Structure formats: structure tokens, C-alpha cells
Amino acid sequence: MSHVPLYTDAAGTVQIEAPESLIAGSMATIKVVYTAGKFGIDDAGSVKLMLRFATDSGRPQFDRPNAPNYVSATASNGAVLDLTYDPMGSERPWWKTIVIRVVKNFLKEGDRITVVLGDRSQGSAGMRVQTLRESTFEIRVQANPFGVVKYIDVPTVRTINIVPGKPVQWKAILPTLRGVADAFRLCIKAEDACGNPTEFTDHAFTLVSSHPVQGLPERITIGEKDHPYVIDGLKVSQPCDLVVTLKDEAGKAVARSNPMRVQAEPPLRQYWAEFHAQSEETVGTNSVVDYHVFARDRAFVDIIGHQGNDFQITNTFWRDLNAVTAEFNAPGKFITLPGYEWSGVTPLGGDRNVYFSQEGRQIRRSSHALVPETEDIATDCNHAAELFEKLLEAGEDCVAFAHVGGRYADLTVAHDGRIERSVEIHSSWGTFEWLLFDAFDLGYRVGVVCNSDDHKGRPGASHPGASVFGAYGGLTCVLLPELTRQAVFKALRDRHHYGTTGDRIFLDVQASFGGPVTRYLDDPALGTADTEQVQAAMMGDIVKSGAGSATLSFNASCPTPIERVDIRVGKKTVKTVRPYSAADLGSRVRVIWEGADDRGRSRMSNWDGSITVAGNAILEATPINFWHLDKKLEKVSDTELKWQSVTTGNYAGVDIRLAHADDGRITIKTPYLDLAFNVRQIGFEDIEFDAGGVGRKLRIFRLPDVNDTTSFSFTAQVDLPEAGDNPLYVRLTQESGHLAWSSPIYVVK
Numbered sequence: 081m082s083h084v085p086l087y088t089d090a091a092g093t094v095q096i097e098a099p100e101s102l103i104a105g106s107m108a109t110i111k112v113v114y115t116a117g118k119f120g121i122d123d124a125g126s127v128k129l130m131l132r133f134a135t136d137s138g139r140p141q142f143d144r145p146n147a148p149n150y151v152s153a154t155a156s157n158g159a160v161l162d163l164t165y166d167p168m169g170s171e172r173p174w175w176k177t178i179v180i181r182v183v184k185n186f187l188k189e190g191d192r193i194t195v196v197l198g199d200r201s202q203g204s205a206g207m208r209v210q211t212l213r214e215s216t217f218e219i220r221v222q223a224n225p226f227g228v229v230k231y232i233d234v235p236t237v238r239t240i241n242i243v244p245g246k247p248v249q250w251k252a253i254l255p256t257l258r259g260v261a262d263a264f265r266l267c268i269k270a271e272d273a274c275g276n277p278t279e280f281t282d283h284a285f286t287l288v289s290s291h292p293v294q295g296l297p298e299r300i301t302i303g304e305k306d307h308p309y310v311i312d313g314l315k316v317s318q319p320c321d322l323v324v325t326l327k328d329e330a331g332k333a334v335a336r337s338n339p340m341r342v343q344a345e346p347p348l349r350q351y352w353a354e355f356h357a358q359s360e361e362t363v364g365t366n367s368v369v370d371y372h373v374f375a376r377d378r379a380f381v382d383i384i385g386h387q388g389n390d391f392q393i394t395n396t397f398w399r400d401l402n403a404v405t406a407e408f409n410a411p412g413k414f415i416t417l418p419g420y421e422w423s424g425v426t427p428l429g430g431d432r433n434v435y436f437s438q439e440g441r442q443i444r445r446s447s448h449a450l451v452p453e454t455e456d457i458a459t460d461c462n463h464a465a466e467l468f469e470k471l472l473e474a475g476e477d478c479v480a481f482a483h484v485g486g487r488y489a490d491l492t493v494a495h496d497g498r499i500e501r502s503v504e505i506h507s508s509w510g511t512f513e514w515l516l517f518d519a520f521d522l523g524y525r526v527g528v529v530c531n532s533d534d535h536k537g538r539p540g541a542s543h544p545g546a547s548v549f550g551a552y553g554g555l556t557c558v559l560l561p562e563l564t565r566q567a568v569f570k571a572l573r574d575r576h577h578y579g580t581t582g583d584r585i586f587l588d589v590q591a592s593f594g595g596p597v598t599r600y601l602d603d604p605a606l607g608t609a610d611t612e613q614v615q616a617a618m619m620g621d622i623v624k625s626g627a628g629s630a631t632l633s634f635n636a637s638c639p640t641p642i643e644r645v646d647i648r649v650g651k652k653t654v655k656t657v658r659p660y661s662a663a664d665l666g667s668r669v670r671v672i673w674e675g676a677d678d679r680g681r682s683r684m685s686n687w688d689g690s691i692t693v694a695g696n697a698i699l700e701a702t703p704i705n706f707w708h709l710d711k712k713l714e715k716v717s718d719t720e721l722k723w724q725s726v727t728t729g730n731y732a733g734v735d736i737r738l739a740h741a742d743d744g745r746i747t748i749k750t751p752y753l754d755l756a757f758n759v760r761q762i763g764f765e766d767i768e769f770d771a772g773g774v775g776r777k778l779r780i781f782r783l784p785d786v787n788d789t790t791s792f793s794f795t796a797q798v799d800l801p802e803a804g805d806n807p808l809y810v811r812l813t814q815e816s817g818h819l820a821w822s823s824p825i826y827v828v829k
Contacts, residue, residue, distance in 0.1 A: 091232040092117035094221045101241040104213055105274040105709065107148070107206035109198040112219060114234065121187035123159075124227030127234075129195060130174035130220040134365045134535035136547035138198075138208030140165045140178055146203035153180050156192040160184035170231075172392070172450065173363040174220055211274035211545045211709060212536040214242045214365050244278035247271065252326050252337035253380050256557060256586050257350035260317060260342060266324055267380045268302065268309040268335070274709065275543025277378045279307045283328065290323045291316060308377045316342045321586075321637045321791055338584035339637040339790065348559040348576075352584060353383035353568075355417065355556060356433055356483065356504065356531035357539035361397045362388035365537035368401055372408045372416065379540025383558065383568060384408075385417040387433050387533070391449035393420055395456065402439040411564045419478075422446050422467055423487060426680070429464025430482070430489035432500065437477040437569050444470055464494035471499055479572045482519075482526075484512040485533055486681050491518045497606050501572055502527035505821065506581050508534060508542050508549040510676060510683060510728030514774060516821075517651045520807055525603050527572075527620050527823035528809070530554025530579030542582075546709045550684060550728030552582040552818075559618075573602075575620025575823040581730070583818040586637040589810055591623075591630040591798075591825045592616040598624040604828075619809070620823040629800055630808060630827060635793040640816040642792050643783070650807050655796055659789035662764040666785030667741040669762055671748065672704070674731030675776025685776055687725040687732065687750050694719065695744030696759060700737040705730065705817040729775065731817070735783075753778055787815060800827055 097111040114127050121127065131137060138149035142163045145152070153161045162181045169177030180193055187193070198207025210217070216239040222231035247270035255264050266287075272278045284301045294315040302309050316322055320342050326335040358364035359371040366374075368386065375384040386401060393401070398420075405416040419435035424446035444461045448454060461467040471478055480500040482489035485507070503515045503526050519526045532542035532553025542553025559576040560567045571577060578587050592615060600622040602609040616633075617623045632647060634657070647655040671691065676683035701721050703713040711724035713734055725732045738744075742760040749755075752771035755778070761767070766779045800806040807824035 089118040090225050091223050091234045092225070094234045094236050096219060096236065096238040098240055101243050102209045103245045104209060104242050104272065104276055105211045105245060106209050107198065108209050109196065109200055109206050110219070112195040112197065112221065114193045114195070114221060114223070116187040116189055116191045117223070117225065118189055119225040120189055120191065121182050121223065121225050122227035123182055123184065123186040125186070126179055126181040126224045127193055128170060128222045128224075128231060129178040129180070130170045130222065131176040132365070133173045133175040133363055134212070135176060135210045136212065136545040137210045140197070140207075145199065145201075148205045149207050150199050150202070150204040151178060151195065151197050151207070152199040153193060153195045155182070155187060156194070157185065157187060159187060161193065170222070210242060211276075211543070212242065212365055212538065213244055213276045214537060217242045244276035244280065245272035245274070246280050247278050248273045250326055250335035252324055252335045253584065254322065254324065254337045254340040255350070256338065256352070256584055257341045257343070257346055257348075259346050259349075260319065260344055262315070262349075263312070264314050264340070266296070266311045266314060266337070268326065269307070269378065274545070275538065275541070277307070277541070279304050285334070286327045288325045288327060291318070291320045293322065293324070296324070308380075319343050336639065338639045339586060341586045341637055348561055350557050350586065351382035351560055351563055353385070353556045353558050354379065354381045354531055354540035354553075355383070355385040355435070355481070355529060356387045356421075356507065357534035357542065358388050359386065359537070361401075362392040364535045368404050370537065371539055372404060374537065375539045376408070376414050379538070381540040381555070382563060383415045383417065384539060385419055385433070385435055387419060387421040389423040390420050390443060390445040391423055391447045391451060393443060393445070394451055395453055398443050406439045409565070413563070415563055415565055415568055417565070417568070421483065422461070422464070424462065424464055426487050426490050427493070428462055429467075429494040430487045431485050432464055432467065432489060433481040433483050433504070434471075435479050437565055441476060441478070442474065465496075468494065468496035468499050472496070477569070479569060481529055482515060483507075483533070484515055484679070485509050488679050489515065491515070491522055491524065495522070495524055497524060497526075497603055500526070501575060502529045502823070504529050504531055506530040506551065506554040506579060506730070506819070508532045508544045508551055508553045510550050511581070511730040511819070514679070520650045523605070523805065525605065525622060525805070525826045527575030527577060528579045528821045529556045529577065530581060530821070531556060544707045548684065550707070550726055551705070551730040552707055554579055554581050555584070557585075557587070576618065578619060578820060578822045580820040581818045583639050583814065583816070583820070585639070585812065585818075585820045587812065587820055587822060588635040589619045589822040589825070590616045590633045591808055591827065592633065593625045593627040593630055600624070617825045617827070619825060622826040622828065624828045625800075626829065627800070630798050632796045632798050632808065634796070634810060636812055636820075637791040638812070638814050640790065640814045640818070641787045642789050643787075643813045643815045645792070646811045646813070647796060647798060648809055648811065649798065649800065650802070654798060657794055657796060659792045660784050660787055664784040665764060665782045667738045668783045668785055669736045669738060669746075669759070670733060670781055670783055671736065672731050672733035672779045673725070673750065673777075674727055675771065676727065676729040676774045677776070678774055683728050683774070685727050685773060687727060689723060689725075689748065689750035691721045691734070691736070692719055692747045693738070693744055694747075697739040698736055699739055702735040703732075704735060705732040733817070748778070750778065752776065783815070800829060803829055
């Protein structure tokens with residue numbers, strides 16, 4: 081290709097007029113003034129304004145000056161300008177691009193183009209600021225002065241501090257499983273409307289515990305300088321499910337902690353991990369140091385991994401990242417895992433998350449697409465099978481997960497159980513049970529992890545914001561004898577963990593067989609494996625049994641009421657257990673929509689719709705998993721609801737309280753389904769309607785008027801009909817919309 085000299089005086093200059101700081105999610109106006117350089121701008125030339133992919137600022141529009149997110153542009157010399165927006169219009173990560181083209185006349189040196197983001201002059205409310213906190217928000221500018229579509233960077237030095245807003249909710253966080261003798265802590269934080277931790281607080285609270293807690297104060301005051309607010313050295317003297325409630329000065333409960341199961345002598349403790357997110361050095365937000373500080377001091381996770389896209393990790397950043405993980409790693413307190421996301425295209429295997437047990441290991445990239453250094457290009461592994469092969473040849477102490485993001489993992493292309501121990505079935509991208517089902521179909525024995533793949537600077541507490549991410553970020557609970565890297569890696573290899581869609585749930589799932597069974601200490605499909613005799617199997621175990629059934633023992637304690645527990649063998653739900661019976665049902669009806677368009681980036685399904693009721697009335701309607709700030713549930717009248725909603729493999733819905741339990745008729749309209757039936761038809765079991773796509777469907781069922789069951793245990797006899805593998809696991813659903821999955825117990829017959 082021909083090369084245009086990068087004349088230092090050709091680019092021009094830019095001035096950005098905006099406040100020093102803006103509140104996340106607020107409406108604002110930002111003025112960008114570009115002044116042409118020596119060559120001006122040709123009548124086929126253009127200027128670009130670029131934002132990071134991770135930003136979820138309002139989508140620019142140019143033809144409705146009285147509507148939000150209106151953008152205008154004028155030339156000082158009267159040249160005619162044309163504006164377009166391209167969400168992938170520049171080189172990653174600066175994808176989101178406004179292009180201002182000169183379509184009539186031209187600009188000479190010193191002429192100006194003034195772009196107003198959120199132009200309020202004709203009635204617009206302004207431009208919606210991104211919902212995520214960022215201390216160095218940038219608008220980058222490039223110029224194409226010669227009209228040859230060769231852009232030159234225009235130097236900009238201005239950054240804007242995007243800060244959280246006022247508190248709208250409080251959260252109290254406890255550990256999930258501890259022993260009677262264990263000291264523990266209570267962590268308290270406030271979040272704004274966008275899910276950002278906020279320090280704009282000056283609040284007094286009363287702390288009320290469900291059981292006596294040594295060291296817990298009765299009253300606390302949290303000011304702006306008291307963050308993070310952590311009460312250490314707490315103890316409980318007896319087994320219990322501990323919950324701490326935060327009450328304001330009026331006595332109103334503003335937060336209820338997750339439950340902490342306290343046992344006399346638990347052999348393992350439960351620790352929470354965020355294995356997967358990114359920082360600004362690749363495609364995320366805020367620095368890698370801020371990333372680790374947030375995970376430790378704002379999300380309060382115990383284990384953190386960093387997973388930058390490999391094709392954007394320079395050798396310098398790889399060294400810096402390893403230095404940061406080494407610095408932050410603190411056995412017993414906070415564990416870091418060095419690693420990266422092998423980001424191969426789906427035809428060559430798709431995304432895989434790679435974790436090392438120590439720093440300083442060789443990064444084997446899928447490509448050097450955005451890495452300028454080429455001296456180590458021979459270490460690239462373009463195919464996932466080659467990646468696994470090279471990691472094994474090098475004797476690396478590492479594990480990997482299969483991931484669904486932009487480039488979803490295809491297990492039919494590559495998998496090696498010696499390294500790839502689990503599949504990630506939930507993240508901010510959505511929910512992907514199909515990846516686990518693929519593994520079952522292929523005979524692979526994998527565990528379940530859930531993470532966020534957060535791009536917004538919130539690892540471990542990842543609100544999806546208002547862009548392509550459709551779900552709250554997940555968490556993985558790891559069962560450990562101690563909080564060390566060595567213990568974490570052993571648990572990952574043993575699949576001793578479970579995943580959630582973000583809630584901290586206590587979950588214990590075991591299987592027994594009426595006598596001792598053989599437990600494999602590693603997957604026997606990978607070679608010779610040592611064995612031991614056990615009376616029961618825990619989640620992740622591989623056991624051999626000649627029994628035709630298993631007794632599944634389930635025990636859970638949740639932050640919100642439990643809706644149901646699905647017991648599965650492989651892809652099939654063999655039994656659903658609820659903490660209530662058909663006799664308990666009342667006038668509460670739940671409508672759920674879920675699924676995706678496809679497996680790839682275009683997975684988002686638009687469920688904008690309505691419900692009308694005839695011969696009855698809607699007393700109350702509560703949204704479920706409405707994460708998008710711009711998409712709301714509206715009660716139009718006592719007989720009509722409307723909503724805007726998207727799903728990306730996960731589910732959303734509405735909980736409706738009717739005036740009369742059995743009267744009238746309900747009509748549901750969505751882009752995929754138009755349905756109508758009598759209210760009396762809605763009962764204990766789901767009425768389900770297929771809507772195409774990937775797991776896309778609508779369900780409707782009835783609930784008790786009041787369900788306050790947050791702790792639930794049972795045993796169930798489960799038939800094991802298959803010769804070979806019987807993957808036995810549960811999926812727990814809370815009324816809040818949050819889910820949990822246990823890693824399967826693989827019963828080999």
C-alpha cells in the first residue's frame with residue numbers, strides 16, 4: 081500500500097470543552113472543536129471522533145434535535161458536513177466512531193469544525209454519559225486531510241473523570257462458608273444507579289444480626305473517607321446461617337447480607353473468584369492496578385484473574401501484568417492468577433482462558449493482530465489444539481476454560497482435558513448452557529465456572545451497563561482447604577467449584593450410592609488415574625458405580641427466596657424440586673422470556689412486548705433481570721404492561737400480582753410470539769413456548785403469594801440410566817432471577 085507521510089503539521093489541533101468531571105449515567109454536553117492544520121481538509125476529507133468499545137455512552141443520532149444523544153457539527157467557513165456513526169469504525173479498542181465528512185467545499189488551515197455531543201440548543205436533554213466510572217475518559221480524534229482515507233492522530237491531552245453518582249442501594253457482604261472458630265469480616269458498600277461503588281455517603285446505620293456475632297458493633301457511621309468499610313475480626317460461636325441486616329436511622333432495612341453458613345468443622349471453605357475480566361491496556365476500562373484494587377476492595381472477591389485478549393497484549397504489558405499479579409498476591413487474603421485470553425477465531429477453536437500458577441511464563445498468542453513486536457511471533461499458536469500441545473510440551477503448570485464472548489469456543493474443534501478443565505457458562509455476555517451440553521455430547525468431563533468478562537472496570541461486581549452486554553457478571557465459588565494458589569489450582573483440576581450469575585449462594589451437592597464407590601483422582605479418560613474408596617461424591621468428582629441410581633443430597637442458602645431446583649443428568653432435567661407445593665399457589669403469575677438469536681456476537685434477542693389482562697386487574701408488576709438502564713417495565717394501566725427487554729442467552733421477565741387468582745384472560749405480545757390463554761390455565765408447571773434461536777422461549781407459571789424460603793435442603797433418588805457417563809448436577813433458580821449451577825458429578829457405569 082502507498083504511504084502518506086505523517087506530516088507533523090497536517091493533523092491539526094483539537095480542543096475539548098467539558099467539565100472536569102461528569103456523573104456516570106447523567107446527561108451532559110461536550111464540545112469538540114477541531115482546527116485544521118497546514119493542509120486543511122479536502123472536500124473528500126473527514127474527521128473522526130472515537131470512543132472505546134467498552135463505553136456505553138448514548139448512541140449518537142443526527143436527525144432528531146429534540147431527542148437525547150443528538151450530535152451536531154458545523155464548519156466555521158460554512159462547508160457542508162455529513163455525520164455518520166459506526167460502532168466498529170476504527171481500530172480496536174477505539175471502535176465507536178463518529179465520522180464527520182466534508183461533502184461540499186473544503187477547509188483551509190485555521191478553519192474549524194465544532195462538534196457538539198448532546199447539543200441542547202433545540203430541546204435535546206443532552207448526551208447520556210457512560211454508566212461506568214473512569215478516571216481518564218478520552219475522546220480521541222483523527223483527521224483525514226487529504227481525502228485518501230488515511231487518518232492521522234490529532235494530539236489530545238484532555239481527559240474527563242467519570243465519577244459515580246449518589247447511593248441508591250447498599251450491599252453487605254459476608255463470606256459464604258466458615259467454621260465456628262474462624263474469624264471473618266463484614267464488608268459494606270454503596271452503589272449508584274449504574275452499579276458503581278460510590279463514596280458520596282454520610283450515613284448512620286444499625287446492624288442487626290440473625291445470630292450473636294462477637295465484635296459486631298450495634299451502630300456505624302459511613303462517611304466519604306470510610307471506603308471500603310470493612311469490619312474485621314468477627315466470630316460466631318455456634319453453627320448457623322448468619323445474616324446481617326443494615327437499617328437506616330428510620331429503622332428501614334436498606335441491605336441484607338448474603339447468608340454465611342457456619343459449621344462446626346468444615347473440611348473446606350468457600351471462596352469467591354472472578355477469573356475473567358479485562359483492563360484498559362486491552363479492551364477494558366481503567367488500569368490493571370485499578371482492576372486489582374477494585375476486585376479486592378470494592379467487589380470483595382477472594383480470587384482474581386486477568387484475561388486480556390492475547391492479540392493486544394504487548395510484551396511490555398505482559399511483563400507489567402505479571403509484576404502486578406505478583407505484587408497483589410497475598411496467600412490467605414487475596415489470590416491473583418496470571419494469565420491471558422487466547423483469542424483465536426471460532427473456526428480455529430474460539431476463546432480459551434489460560435491461567436498459570438506462577439508469573440513469568442511464555443505467552444502463546446493466537447495472533448499478533450495488534451501487537452507491533454514480531455520477534456516472538458514464532459511462539460504464536462493459531463489453533464487451539466496447537467495451544468494445548470505447546471503448553472503440554474513446555475510442561476506448563478496451567479489450566480484453561482472454554483469461553484463464550486465475541487469468538488465463542490467450539491469444543492468440536494479443540495479440547496484437551498489435561499489442561500481445559502471447565503467451561504464458562506455465564507458472563508456479562510449472557511448465559512451459555514449449550515457449551516456445557518456440547519461437552520456432554522463429546523464425552524468431556526468438565527466443571528462449571530461463571531465469570532464476568534467485565535470490560536467496564538468492575539471485575540467481581542460487573543453491572544452490564546447499557547451496551548452489548550446483556551447480563552450481570554457471574555462469580556465462581558471455589559471449595560478450598562486454604563486460600564493459596566496451589567489450593568486454587570488443585571480445586572480447578574478437581575472441578576470442586578460452582579458458578580452463579582453474580583449472587584453469593586451457599587451450595588452443597590453430594591451423591592451417595594448405598595455403599596462405597598471408586599473415586600478417580602483424575603479423569604481416567606486422560607490416562608491412568610489413581611483411585612480411592614469414598615462413601616459420597618462431591619461436585620466435580622468422577623466416580624465409578626454399578627448402582628442404577630444415586631441419592632442426591634442438596635443444601636443451599638440464598639440471599640433471596642428459592643424458586644426451584646432442577647436436577648439434571650446430562651442435558652435432561654429429570655426432576656424439579658420446589659420449596660412449596662401446588663396447594664400453596666396464589667394470585668402471583670410469572671412470565672419469563674429467555675435465549676439468544678445465535679451463538680455468536682449477534683446473539684442479542686429483542687423481547688420488547690406487552691401484556692394485557694381482561695376480566696382481572698394487575699395490582700403489582702416487578703421486573704426480573706432488567707439490567708439495561710434504557711430498557712424499562714412500565715405499568716400502563718391496571719390491565720396493561722409494556723416493556724423493552726433483551727436477552728443474550730440469559731432470561732428476563734415480569735412477576736405479576738393479580739387481583740383475582742383465576743379470573744380473566746391474559747394476552748402476551750412479543751416480536752417472536754403472540755399468545756393468549758385463560759388465567760386459570762396457569763398453574764404449578766411451566767407452560768412453555770418455543771421461539772426459535774438458541775434456547776429461545778417464553779414460559780409462564782404460577783407462584784405462591786408469599787415465598788420466604790431462602791434455605792432449602794432435600795434428598796432425591798435419581799436414576800442413572802446411561803452406560804458410561806451420567807453427569808449429575810443441579811441448577812438453582814432464585815425468585816430474584818439469579819441462578820447457580822453445580823459442577824457435575826460424573827458417575828461412570
